[in-house]
Amino acid sequence: MDKLLQFGRSMLQPLLAVFVGLAAGAIAIVIVGGSVAETYAEMWKGAFGSFYFFTNTLSRATPIILIGLGVALAFRAGFFNMGSEGQMVLGALSAAVTAIYLPGPGWFKLIAAIIAGIISGGIWSALAGWLDARFRMNLLITTLLLNYIAALFAGYLVSYPLKDRTGSAAMAQTVMLDQSVWLPKLFKGMSLHAGFILAAVGAVLLFLFMRYTVKGYEIRMLGGNPLFASYGGVQRGKMMLLSMFVSGGFAGLAGSVEVLGTQYRYLDGALTSPGYAWSGIMATLLAGSHPLGTAIAAILLAALQTGGMGMERNTEVPLEVSSIIQAVLILFVSAKLTYSFIKRRKARS
């Protein structure tokens, strides 16, 4: 009963926020002369309107969930990992390269590619952790900067040595992966692929790990107060490398499943332009670094995006306005509306 009440209270805030966000979005729609009901209906349809669109939303959410989980882990350990983008790019590239050049049967290459993606994303992230632990370089800055370096490096590889020379050869991309290494689709004719299962399992595992294991406990305490953790015998340096590695590993996995499940090749810019990394960070922050919450927030953000596309396709509301509405919704969802609301009510009573 108590738990139920607590749950209800914790749901009040996001619900209220979504409500206010929709109201604010409605104002934007009215300003451009759209019909609020129709626009939101199209948005809903684009995100959840049918099984097809629902799975579409989930497939878009897949990399966001994985990135969000990685970021959540690092945040929980007290490390501000802003480098998901670079980690994802390198993970994706390594997965593609492994899948293309490794000999062996398809299933073997697929697994190897996923592992390669996780490892290279993890190493890139752990590098930032190492620079911080060893040289006291601010992690926030290094991770941000390493993004640019990773993107340029990957860009170079696919523009020159690894470039796809079959076909029109006009894109900076690797060759298409052999069909045997593609991640299977979950439903025929839908874009949702097995990567989503990985993301969902990842969320549950991370949740269980953080909550019920010794290491998870240590990571949480390290994030809560690093002095307390080190006083209790947690080794910050080691933990930093470990948690940054796992954090980057999630981002690398995100890149890998995009390559193996959606694009079937590494295409320069295909992972950076949708802003998956920023969405992932937002999902994490919206959920207060709770793994399951992060997954839900990621789906919500993905739904806003796919909904926005639906809105653009089927109404006269232009694409820019749909991005305005998305931003407004996010802003309000992030606001701790109940905070001031409850406080005020208390003061009065």
Place this chain on the structure above:
Amino acid sequence: MDQLFDVSLFASTLRLVTPILLAALGGALCARVGLFNVGLEGLVLMGAFSAIVGNHFTGNVFAAVIFAVICTIIFSILFGYMSIHLKANVIVVGIALNFLALGLTTFSLRAVFDVKGAYYNKDMIGLPKWEIPLLQDIPWFGEALSGHSPLVYLSILLVIFLQLFLFKTVTGFRLLAAGENPTAAKSLGIKVARIQYGAVLMCSVLCGLAGAQLSLGNVTMFTEGMTSGRGFIALVATMLGQSNPLGVAASSLLFGFMDALSIRLQGFAMPTHFTMMLPYIVTIAAMLFFKDKNYMQEARKSNESSR
């Protein structure tokens, strides 16, 4: 070597660095009051767009700059209200604002000028280029330092002004206090929220100027997304300079210089992708010297009792 380090390199550095520096100073003010402003990119974009709008309607560049500042202030109030008043996560707000700014400017570009992508009008006059009387006659320096837009010189003055403001004035002192230990500041009756709003507003003024320099100083046009990541570079400069105006200036200049240099390195043997990495790699290397606060100090600070 002569090819690399010519006068135009320094002139170009100064021009390219001004918007970054202005935004980074704004970021530093926010950081000083405990608001990590990821929304610089969006604020600068707003500034760049509204400067062009102002110019279009008033036909006066200075009025346009003022207009840009006002619009950016209005936009930043949203940032302040969300993160200070409604206690939203400041980073989420920053990211969302970046998206919002991109959407709003693109949309308004169409609404105001009825064009897509870029607004350019050859009759539009940008910020004047000031030749500085004595300076311009000094052989090498004159060429590098003279003949820039007023905002370039203003940004240099602002660095000094902010340094003095933060460390020499009462208001600056309280601003530092509010960021250093908000609980203690509140316990002294200092209005921390009000100071935070103040910092956000000052930041938006600076970002407005940064945007104006971009769209009326560096070039005279607005194009969709023309900030091209400069706001994030400014964020790095803010952190690297440890939110000290002089430090921020130094790190912005370092980055700007390396950026200008990397352009010149294009075409020398190395692939472009690698020359483009140069500013980022050098910035990381510079961090070896700009040592950050120890995590212990950081942790001590955040684990003072709140009761």
Place this chain on the structure above:
Amino acid sequence: ACGSNKNDAGNATNNSAATNNAAGETKEKKKIALVLPEKIGVNKFFVLMDEGFKKAGSEFGAEVKTIESTDPAGFEQNLRATVAEDYDLIITATFQAEDALKKVATENPDKAFAVIDTVVDLPNVRSVNFREHEASYLMGALAGLATKTNIVGAVVAMDAPLLSKYTSGFEQGLRSTNPEAQFLVNYVGSFTDPVKGKELALLQHSKGADFIAGMAAVGDNGVFEAAKEKGFYTAGQDTDRTGEDPEHIVLSQLKGTDAVAYETVKSFVGGSFAYGVADYGLKEDGVGVTFITRDSASALSPFIGQENVDQVKAIAEDIKSGKTAVKNPLAQ
């Protein structure tokens, strides 16, 4: 900004004369979608295409809808959605569309597709391809003849394969007329950065370039501004941009995407739509250069000079006839 962008332009004065045969007024209105792999935004290439598409829609009485995408993943989704929403013809464009189109077109063999600016070899897809390098070649040849300093430059958006069609074509042309000339290339690293584009042009000018071609999408605007400030000569892409500043913007490379979009809609409504590959180069008048292949409303700049124009017109004829071969850097 990502992905890519193709510029260029052939101003393709649409042959609006051929319109009024009013083919299918009696039949039900055809539903045609133009699904773009990115936002139209700053991209003249897409702007033109959209214009040609809409124009054809209203002239031939088709129901047309342009759908922009925010990113590659969103593009595939939009493409699938248009299939689901049962458009009669789905037009898309650029290399970026290739992967998704291959998948979707294979899965929907009964649906009609068209793709502009790349080739997708499927029975239900009509492909239209451009040979931009031929136009670039002409521009390079002209630049080689016109330069007084023997240094010419190009400010390019990104060091990416698809843009080498422009730089390589340009360089081949330049070499053909002026083997001595130095060719400076600088990359902006973005499609949306006029500020850096301008700095790069200023740099090239300071190194002595007197003709600097803009190949940087929006960055071109920055190049133009630098030209105006410093008094060198420059060239634009896609449409005839000489009108913006005839004194300095002395040439434009053209690419007829609007005409292609227009023709595609027209042929579909009129029933003459055919699958397969159509290739547009100089010969087909799909690409070109102002003054050489097309007249311009602006006066010819003395920097270029009628004499050089005549010489390059001859080169253009050689390319059309196959006497001169322009190497496509993307073909091996």
Place this chain on the structure above:
Amino acid sequence: MLLQMDSITKSYGSVTANSNVHFSLRKGEIHALVGENGAGKTTLMRILYGMESPTSGEIQLNGKPVSLGSPADAIKHKIGMVHQHFMLFPTFTIAENIVIGREPSKGVGFDRKAAAAETERLGKQYGMLVDPWKKVAECSLGMQQRVEILKVLHQGAEVIILDEPTGVLTPLEVKELLIAIKGLAAQGKSFILISHKLQEIMEVADRITVLRDGKVTGTVEAKDTNVEDLSRLMVGRDLVHISRNETNRGKLVLEVSNLSVNGAGAKALLREISFDVAEGEIVGIAGISGNGQSELIQSISGLLKPDKGMIKLLDHDVTGAPVGAIRACGLAHIPEDRYQWGVAKDATVTENGLMGHARKHQKYGVLSGSGIRRMVGEWVTRFGIKTGSLSTKAQFLSGGNLQKLIVARELAQKTPFLIAAEPTRGVDVGAMEIIHGELLNKRDERGAILLISSELTEILKLSDRILVMYEGQIAGELDASSATEEQISLLMAGGKAVG
């Protein structure tokens, strides 16, 4: 009556911190507020200072009702507060910390020279000398306490609230502080003094109000009462006096030899320290804070790498070993600063209790929730820790209760060796008895304890041997049975040992 608080009630959800409290203050009076940990003293004072709004009740100043919605209001009404935990800006200078909020200015400029002069003048006027240009981070706790009080005086406060001001001070510093308070009261300032040290209270207070479970159990004139009556009022029962058993020294547990730590500055923080602790004994370390005790504790527990020397724990060389390894070897540690080292404020009581115990409550790396809750629940009853529930966040515990949680956690490690740094800082008399009892118990069970305390009575009461530290060295060793406060104080101040 200068100040009157009527029927103040304050509840946090299900916890009632204050219930129908009446409290008054006369001009020039020193009014002590005492009570067990979590009785609601701090809460009541935070209400008076405008930092919390009461659920119900009224406050009158000079007979007129006032609304104190924020500290700014309180300061306007000349109410100042020195908080239980310092509210200072460590990177700022003393002068800056004192004048903040009412800075002397030249135009818009902050006149730091004038601030320093003002600080010096204040210091002289109230007999609390400070160095205005020194950074607060570099000051001893006693100095920081002075800064806090000078800050309040600079604000022009007439009513000054002191929440456990002596908790961190050495006896000498306490004495100075009490004299200063008396002097100020004679000059017409009024004080509300919260303290768990009843002796001090009897020494300076005019009136005493006792709180228990958020309710006033009595207000008495100081001259009409004594320490025993007071503690009965507070705790609701008589305190049992614990007695010490004689034990004999067993084998050596901790051996420290020639331990040195070089600081950033020229002066070494620890110089060639050697001592040992054996089974069945408590070795007390006395000294003014800042004389190397922190570095010594941190070196032994592995938080700081010593530059020279050796530390042996149960015959293992643990010099410079990681904390985890040393703990595994047999160390438990009650840290000196509970907020910095002892807890994660945002974590729950259970989670904070689990630190160091996780290995015992896991199988294959998976924690057993029920076992952990049983363990922490047992501590809560045994030490009388007042907490809403086991999943209350640590930051909501009162200072003393948090201290009890930490002590319970470290005692439960059941290690052969325990560092107990300021084990009773901020705890009430009842809890102090319990903690002292537990420490002696551990000693009787052949444990070895290194006790560091600024409280000489505590050192004298518990220790078998006493070491005094001065400027990073051991200035002398005394046998507890014969040592006196005077002897220790002399050594602490740098004098030579006599006898």
